Amino acid sequence: MRALILAFSAFLLFGCNQQQMLEKISTPSDQALAKSYIADLQAGRLDVIESKLDPSLRNPEVRRILVAAAEILPEGPPTSVKLVGAQRFIYPSFTRVTTTFEYQWGDKWFLCNVTIKKSATAQTILGMHVNLQKTSLKAQTKFTLKGKSASQYAILAGAILAFCLTAFALVDCIRMKGIRRKWLWIIFIIVGFGLLSVNWSTGVVSFKLLSVSLFSAGYFAPLYGPWTISMSAPVGAIIFLLRRRKLRSTLQPTAHVG
Structure with a gap:
């Protein structure tokens, strides 16, 4: 229970850190400027926006x-x-900042972003987009088991199995006394090889052959982004479990008669 509490606290802290990071990338003044241009667009003050457009647009x-x-x-x-x-990109002569907001009007949701180009002499609009959404980002990226594809269920089940095999082998290895080069076995067990992952919202599957991961399974959900579930081949754990009888037999004392 204590481990679950710590894990949940770490998850909350991670979410807070992501939000704070967004606030640092797009400062309060950047956000206020972007919101003012969106307000001008909503109110139909198009001349104001056109006067602030970058010459390239x-x-x-x-x-x-x-x-x-x-x-x-x-x-x-x-x-x-x-x-x-x-997003913030710094170039030798200017800085480009893109700020994206989720606007809600009743049961309607919009993603609105504004890209500002800031130089020593001027601030201009480098991009502006408005997209109607079916629902909120939170609802779109919510983790649920309903309505998923066979490949999504298979990767999720594989990730759980790979993690359980790794955890079981790791505990068994740690508890086994007298095993030679135990630390090498531990490293071999906790490292998974290859990476098969799926975007839990879209169902898009990707595979990386040259990749390693800890405990052969993982999940990641960026702030307001989709969950990614991944699994790796628990090669070390499987080899250890197949050889543990042999490893134990070499540790048994040999009796001599006469």
């Missing part, structure tokens, strides 16, 4: 694109606004 099609984006957004103040993504 100014073309005859811009007005039509802005009008289409403005028509998507509902009227009135949003129900909620969450920072869900941030």
Whole structure:
């Protein structure tokens, strides 16, 4: 129980750290500027946005694109606004910051992002996107066993089995007395080879042959992102379990008569 509490606390801390990282990548001033441009778009103040566009974006099609984006957004103040993504790229002459928010208006959800180009002399809009979502990111990326494919269930089952084999072999190895080069066996057992993973939201499967992982299984869920379940071949654990009888027999004392 104590281990579960520690693991859950670490998970919460990891989530908090991810949110704090987003806040550092896109500072409060970056977020405020991005929100102001989204508010201008919602209110139809397209001239304001056009005046702030980077020269590389100014073309005859811009007005039509802005009008289409403005028509998507509902009227009135949003129900909620969450920072869900941030990127910052630093170049010799300018910095590019992309800030992504999840906007909610009642039962409608939108992903809105604004890319700002900041130089020593000016700040311009380098990109602006509005996308209607079926539901919130939290609902989209929620871990559930319903409606998944056979490959998703197979990889999840394989990850659980690989972890259990590794844990069983590791405990058995640690408890076995007198085994030669035990530390090498322990390292061999806890390392899995190859990596088969699946995006739990989309079902996309990927495989890496030249990869190693601890305990032959893993899961990862970035903040507001999909879960990834992965498994590796527990080669060391399997070899140890197959050879443990032989290893034990070499440790038995030999009796001599006469």
